[in-house]
Amino acid sequence: MKKVHPDATDALAGLLRDGMTVMCGGFGLCGIPDALIEAVRASGVKGLTVVSNNAGIDGVGLGKLLETRQVARMISSYVGENREFARQFLAGELEIEFNPQGTLAERIRAGGAGVPAFFTKTGVGTKVAEGKEVREFDGEQYVMERSLFADLAIVHAHTGDTEGNLRYRKTARNFNPMMATAARVTVAEVENLVAPGTIDADDIHTPGIFIKRIVHVPAGEKRIEQRTVRKRAEAAPAGAGGGPV
Amino acid sequence: MKKVHPDATDALAGLLRDGMTVMCGGFGLCGIPDALIEAVRASGVKGLTVVSNNAGIDGVGLGKLLETRQVARMISSYVGENREFARQFLAGELEIEFNPQGTLAERIRAGGAGVPAFFTKTGVGTKVAEGKEVREFDGEQYVMERSLFADLAIVHAHTGDTEGNLRYRKTARNFNPMMATAARVTVAEVENLVAPGTIDADDIHTPGIFIKRIVHVPAGEKRIEQRTVRKRAEAAPAGAGGGPV
């Protein structure tokens, strides 16, 4: 039972079809499965519904699939760092469903965990609750949200073993763990591919059961969306919490 | 802002009152907060509702609180490794609410995550669904379950830092991480207490935000409920999956 594929194209072979729903991990450009996105682009598949917190920037990440008009609909919490996105949206060529970020994360988590619907107070009394059931529990109003489940999820991890056990790095974790659980097939690209047992069993973020295919994509230069720095001379801000208490 | 307390009694000071609801981590005797249970016993608090997957065994774990008749009601998935439990239950001195184990885990997780209710297919058509809303989603029946939130949660971790960041060991993780999130106050006992930064930030299972008080309880001998072994001569079972694939 081999999960490891030689390249991203091979890892997606037979999984892509027009009009399918694809979940794509990442927050901004952080932790996005860039090689798999590139392979989706190269495949020419179209009419995709893409579930992703953001939509990349022009020419990077999901921006690549927007350029080629492969995306028909996005389910996201925040977009528009992307001129091509704005153009297509304003021209009515692209549909978008906005979800509050936490609702989006929880809908995906629920989809993977066999929970078809749940209640949240997020969005009560706003456009987000329109057309949805609102119910009172213990004197508070909550809106019912449905789970999300995709045909395919593509995720990015820092380290994976050949069994599919994954480990993410820093804030590149974000939406990847839930998406890995919420699709018929999940394909992971990993910066480092190791033998089973290399990652401590207590340190595995995503158990291999959720990963059907893996491809090793050594990290190239990662794009940074907002490069913010402080000068060497400058002292660290007084607080920001640090240090033992 | 000091979270570390010198002993279990001090860590619970001011938090206990008769009739309160307490969540208690662990599965069987694995990963139970034994020192904190002992301190609850010593406090003499009574009429407790205890949310715990199991109820310990005679004289060990929650068995201690049963002996002293401090528990009025249990919310559990499996009990009865415990003669005293059976006696009190059959005598009508102890109430019990059985939850399917996954429903129990999810009710607790929901309580900590601000989800007041969710739907699950577990228990549809059984006693568990009696009196609860059953609803169809996409042609399947689901039962609505409410979240659980306690006055106090007591949990056990292998390692904790003074900030409250926790890390569990092997299957001693079980219910501890969700319970840590689902109470007004969570108190953790840790086998090893370290300085912040000692546990890799990617390896923290429970972020310190959930932990209000910590007590260092170096591991003594841990009790084993079912000691099962194989003989040295005996080969490992053929399968059980092992090894690289």
Next chain:
Amino acid sequence: MAWTRDEMAARAARELQDGFYVNLGIGIPTLVSNFIPEGMSVQLQSENGMLGMGPFPYEGEEDADLINAGKQTITALPTTSYFSSADSFGMIRGGHINLSILGAMQVAENGDLANWMIPGKMVKGMGGAMDLVAGVKRVVVVMEHVAKNKDGSESAKLLKACDLPLTGTRVVDMVITDLGVFTIDKRGEGGMRLIELAEGVTEADIRARTEADYTVALA
């Protein structure tokens, strides 16, 4: 003649496939791990928060922090991962486990299952059984064909309808007993079919000890 416990476990092991993730219940189902064919990758899930369950430890190497859902000491494998009970049952309820093999008190011809309580007796609880049968794609029951009563008489366990409180409705796909193997069309109207007989067991033996209606479709 009938199958031994080991033979029943060996028959259940034939339901395994390479790459499967499987949850085994307590009792005979646990024995199935001894019959996983060489070279086949099967990862065992333990619902208390572990994938990749290994065999029992050597004496003296027991670890109180490493137990299975039956609270028995076990070992880890290179493939092992640990996770919380919420994540474990997310995995189960979400349909990610390929196969659940478990014991039963009663199974009905429509796939209903009872295995957690007997009214009037001390109830220990359902543990994870209701989640497993509701969430796992394929459910195989391994059990004795009949129950032996204290007075020496026998009661059928394969019934038209369960009379014990249910663990799940229309959840069982296959029943392996000491006498043979049945499939159940739990989603449709195909009912129960007898597909195999244990060595030395006749269809008449089974008919006499089965209350449920079933069709015969022996290979």
Next chain:
Amino acid sequence: MAWTRDEMAARAARELQDGFYVNLGIGIPTLVSNFIPEGMSVQLQSENGMLGMGPFPYEGEEDADLINAGKQTITALPTTSYFSSADSFGMIRGGHINLSILGAMQVAENGDLANWMIPGKMVKGMGGAMDLVAGVKRVVVVMEHVAKNKDGSESAKLLKACDLPLTGTRVVDMVITDLGVFTIDKRGEGGMRLIELAEGVTEADIRARTEADYTVALA
């Protein structure tokens, strides 16, 4: 005279308490981290999956895998932990964050907040704002007192009722503007109260630039 952006951030920092876990929005709220009193432990949460957010990195030490919710490069601290977006918003929605400080387009006297869309303009989405205002115990808005229009005129932002689409209903506890500080009784009928004036600002200045009704309760 009115408060500068830094003075507004400094005023917001006075809402911090030792041991608080705080989420800071983009813009002026981000500046609040510069005014955390020495010796006070305040952990900053970034909703993309981090607790214990440190300052911007030194040039050349940026890490593409370490960004905040504004997608800016940041650093970690000894207290830092990372987690998934689902866990992050579980933390937010579950009421575990003590304080959320964020910007706004409009705030109504009952605590309604609008800060995510202007009909007719390109909508970028609400990101995590709706979850934060619904889930965090205490919500402090920091914003300019009025909006400056292209033609040089001003529009009130503290209103009887928001006319922009809402981010949340009855969610704001306090509003800090360049002119002063208001509290809002978001759960009750106490309405909005003016409790502080910026240096050199008079109550009449505020009255003239505020549409909302409020009572005056200056210390």
